[in-house]
């Protein structure tokens with residue numbers, strides 16, 4: 223049976239691995255609170271993980287709904303499922319748009335040309351598609367302006383391992399810079 227420390231290592235290691243190559247945890251489902259107070263969930267790619275800081279990073283369009291939602295209510299949830307290992311990871315945390323311009327630019331520089339091109343359109347995500355682009359054609363030169371770098375400071379982890387019998391579930395909470403683990407009833 224794994225200890226709390228070993229399980230935490232497994233959880234955080236899985237997240238780091240998801241940013242080093244494509245794994246089932248590369249894609250998570252991010253939940254925010256919509257303007258009407260109801261939940262909104264969408265797929266996002268985890269781009270970077272700072273294990274020591276308990277932080278992960280996500281990229282999005284500055285004008286996407288999720289950015290306004292995070293500004294309004296920073297508490298978010300992010301869920302992953304690895305079908306090969308039979309494990310689910312649920313994360314809760316505090317999200318914020320990185321406003322440090324140097325950090326945002328550094329993240330942009332690490333993006334591939336194809337990832338950068340995702341920000342080329344000047345159209346606002348989630349709005350009706352115009353018959354003709356009113357704001358001009360896609361523009362790779364100004365794409366960086368539409369790039370938002372989102373930080374999620376993790377506060378709670380919930381790791382559910384369905385691979386054996388009995389199932390195993392651990393909960394970790396972060397306070398004062400460290401994680402506290404507790405095995406809980408699945």
Ligand SMILES: Cc1cc2nc3c(=O)[nH]c(=O)nc-3n(C[C@H](O)[C@H](O)[C@H](O)COP(=O)(O)O)c2cc1C
Nearest residue numbers: 249264265266267281282283286287288289347348
């Ligand atoms: C496989 C996959 C990966 C995606 N990755 C991202 C991502 O990393 N960032 C992002 O903003 N949207 C990503 N999307 C699109 C979002 O799921 C969503 O449709 C979009 O961001 C608009 O969401 P919003 O209107 O709630 O802000 C991805 C979608 C899929 C299907």
